Amino acid sequence: MATTDITQTTNIPEYSVGEISSAVKRTLEGAFGRVRVRGEITELKRYASGHVYFSLKDEQGKIAGIIWKSAASRLGLVPENGVEVIATGKVTAYGERSTYQLIVERMEYAGAGALLAKIEMLRLKLAAEGLFEAARKRPIPLLPRLIGVITSEQGAVLHDIRTTVARRFPRDILLWPVPVQGEGAAARIAAAIRGFSDLPAGGRIPRPDVLLVARGGGSLEDLMAFNEEVVLRAAAACSIPLISAVGHETDTTLIDFVSDRRAPTPTAAAEMAVPARLELLADVTQKSGRLAAAISRLMGEGRLRVTGAWRGLPDIGALLGQARIRLDDRAERLRNAPQTLLAMRRAEWRHASERLPAPRAWLDGLKTRIAEEGRRLALGLPQLVSLRRNGLALLAQGLPSGLRHRIAVARQQEVRISARLSPAPVQAGQREARARLEGLSARLASVSYEAVLERGFALVSDTSGHPVTRAAGVSEGDALALRFADGTIAATAGAGAMPKPVEKPRRPRREPPQGSLL
Secondary structure, three states: OOOOOHHHHOOOOOOOHHHHHHHHHHHHHHHHOEEEEEEEEEEEEEOOOOOEEEEEEOOOOEEEEEEOHHHHOOOOOOOOOOOEEEEEEEEEEEOOOOEEEEEEEEEEEOHHHHHHHHHHHHHHHHHHOOOOOHHHOOOOOOOOOEEEEEEOOOOHHHHHHHHHHHHHOOOEEEEEEOOOOOOOHHHHHHHHHHHHHHOOOOOOOOOOOEEEEEEOOOOOOOOHHHHOHHHHHHHHHOOOOEEEEEOOOOOOOOHHHHOOEEOOOHHHHHHHHOOOHHHHHHHHHHHHHHHHHHHHHHHHHHHHHHHHHHHHOOOHHHHHHHHHHHHHHHHHHHHHHHHHHHHHHHHHHHHHHHHOOOHHHHHHHHHHHHHHHHHHHHHHHHHHHHHHHHHHHHHHHOOOHHHHHHHHHHHHHHHHHHHHOOHHHHHHHHHHHHHHHHHHHHHHHHHOHHHHHHOOOOEEEOOOOOEOOOHHHOOOOOEEEEEOOOOEEEEEOOOOOOOOOOOOOOOOOOOOOOOOOO
């Protein structure tokens, strides 16, 4: 079969790869020029060079996009995944990969829905981090010395804040002017919040006690600077209590959730920052009146309690008088207690001595009883032994031999016991007991005062029977009793009595008690 050369039979032009790529690029750029493409950002990547690569997609397709470093700062917003935008740029082709892409020069949100979606995504993210928690909210100082304001230098917002503060309670205001919308506004607002927060206390620039972040009303796009993450994180990290007043009462931005207080308008924020001076004066006057009334009431109640307690107290003078009487009585009884105790003891000893028999008579009776018992024992013992011996002999005559032997042994034991109980040993024991008793009688007679009376001395006593041992204790006319060895006579102390001797004071000496011999 014969072959045919295609190159010789067709008129299709022949191109190189580079020619085709260049032609496609020229066609794309010439056919579209500058275009606006609407889609959702996806596959966003930022490189160290500053360029940003991403894709725009919708339900029907996807196109690659590039943002060069030189255009990123003028873009108009910060691109994020999931945000629907309208990108403005040129369509071009990249021949080395046979791809086409959109070189983006400007970008804007695709209507209110896209903005709200972006805001909602950021709100959920920060809420998960806990930046909206009520526990993070700090109290606003009652009367700040300096108020920091972050807002535009032009416009009615600053004027409203100054007028309200001057009307309610004049305070100093420190302004940090920033743009409140447009490109770079979010970064400037965040820098102002951080700048106020970083001011040292007592530095050259005074540190505010409260911050106001404010701007007037506007569209959702105008207020987007206060929905940016950089502003919200700066507000959350601020060390100064912060009040947000962005837009009108119906406007809501994410900074309202992060700040410590949210005001519906800038004027309301100024009213939150400072109290009304007249209201403070009225409140202080009312509270001072209530305090004075409360103190007066407490004083009256305390006075009544003190008066009631005073009436319930006993008479201090009467109590002291009774205490003095008891003290004097106890002192007198204590002073007389030793003499009373000694008198009681002497009476007890005298009573006991009167009941006791005389030692000599008691010893004589004891000797008599011992002699009588010894005589009776000496007379009755031989008869008793003889009777028992005769009785045993009579019994042994009619008994068996073994029993008679036992009786003989018992008789021998009785003979030995009788020998031990014979009158001679008993009399010896009696003589020994009599000698011991006589020795005790001699010792008792040697310590008796009656032996002293036998030698010519006399015992002097008063009418109560108490011995008189000192001449100083006898006065003229005192009745005395003089006891001699053979009796007692009465006497009276006369004028010739010896004068009372002056004795040197000496320390009392405690002597052991000694019983009476009477």
